[in-house]
Amino acid sequence: MLSKTHTKYIQSLQHKKFRDETGLFFAEGPKLVGDLLNGAACICKEVFALEKWLLANPGMPARHPDTRFEMVEEFELEKISALSTPNQVLGIFEKFWSEKEPLLTGKISLVLDTIQDPGNLGTIIRIADWFGIKHIICSENSADLYNPKLVQSTMGSLGRVNMIYTELTGWLTRNKHIPIYAAALNGKPVQHFAGTKECMLIIGNESKGIQPELLALAGEIITIPKIGEAESLNAAVATGIMLSHFTN
Numbered sequence: 001m002l003s004k005t006h007t008k009y010i011q012s013l014q015h016k017k018f019r020d021e022t023g024l025f026f027a028e029g030p031k032l033v034g035d036l037l038n039g040a041a042c043i044c045k046e047v048f049a050l051e052k053w054l055l056a057n058p059g060m061p062a063r064h065p066d067t068r069f070e071m072v073e074e075f076e077l078e079k080i081s082a083l084s085t086p087n088q089v090l091g092i093f094e095k096f097w098s099e100k101e102p103l104l105t106g107k108i109s110l111v112l113d114t115i116q117d118p119g120n121l122g123t124i125i126r127i128a129d130w131f132g133i134k135h136i137i138c139s140e141n142s143a144d145l146y147n148p149k150l151v152q153s154t155m156g157s158l159g160r161v162n163m164i165y166t167e168l169t170g171w172l173t174r175n176k177h178i179p180i181y182a183a184a185l186n187g188k189p190v191q192h193f194a195g196t197k198e199c200m201l202i203i204g205n206e207s208k209g210i211q212p213e214l215l216a217l218a219g220e221i222i223t224i225p226k227i228g229e230a231e232s233l234n235a236a237v238a239t240g241i242m243l244s245h246f247t248n
Contacts (some may be wrong), residue, residue: 002048002076010048010080010092016144023095025146027158029087030056035156037064042093042159048072048080049089082148095146099162102135104178106198108246109135111180113168113214114205115235118143122153123236124203129157131243137164137171137200172217175200180218182210183238187221196246203242206235 002010012018013026024045027033030053037044037060044067047060051071054060061069077086110128115121121143128136143150145163164171172180181193182202202218204210215221224233224241233241 002070002072002080007076007079010090013092014082014148016147019095019144019146024092025095025151026082026090026092026148027151028081028083028090028148029152030089032152032154032156033089033091036091036093036159037067039156039159042096044091044093046070046092047089048077048091050074050077053088083152096159096163098164099135100164102162102164104135104175104198104200107135108133108196108198108243109137109178109200110239111168111172111200111202111214112136112138112142112235113202113210114139114208115142115203116205118147118150119153120206120234120236121145122150122158124239125150125154125161125163126157127236127240127243129154129160130240131247133161133243135162135164137166137168139168140165168211169213169217172200172202172214176217179220181220181222182215182218183224183242184210184215184221185223185232187223189225190222190242190245191225193220193222194245194248199246201239201242201246203235203239206232 013024019025027036036042044064046068048070054071077090080090110133151158179199181199202210202214224238
């Protein structure tokens with residue numbers, strides 16, 4: 001049975017302060033925990049699971065001898081879960097190592113300016129993984145990578161995309177040998193950029209867009225042509241549309 005102390009420790013990881021202090025985060029659900037356990041990107045410290053999950057995954061403890069597996073009851077999982085409906089298993093993982101200065105030549109990379117909604121950022125990570133994007137560079141005021149809502153919305157893509165949080169003006173200036181494109185309302189139609197192989201694509205905050213100083217660094221402004229009356233697109237939706245044209 002989970003002790004009160006251990007329960008409070010796991011609950012504390014819902015807060016950024018404690019995730020930063022411990023270097024740990026948690027993920028929930030059979031698919032997400034399974035993907036992270038089987039991936040090579042992070043180390044799992046502990047797994048708390050219902051009996052049915054452990055019975056469905058009998059070889060998991062043997063494949064992860066350095067991970068502590070503990071069977072818990074449903075009421076215990078409810079106490080440590082961040083989900084409205086807990087889903088069989090919760091894992092405690094070490095934060096990922098990030099490649100801080102990756103080689104961007106010959107690649108499409110994403111640059112995210114103030115994406116503050118965790119669900120949005122998590123979905124963008126998942127979209128990037130779908131299109132084979134290996135690097136995302138985020139402004140320092142973007143949503144925390146290990147926010148529970150963000151982790152859940154990545155659906156396991158978290159460990160397959162390199163995430164960098166940095167000051168964007170300096171980053172783009174240092175890497176200006178790579179074409180810089182910006183997604184905005186007034187620019188060239190995205191269809192003109194089919195087959196793009198190398199660029200850094202800036203996606204801005206839904207309500208405020210891209211900061212002027214970043215927009216000024218872009219060599220091309222790209223627009224998704226509007227047919228209807230909507231004022232704007234969700235950042236994740238816009239990212240998916242842009243990448244689908246680039247990789248067409």
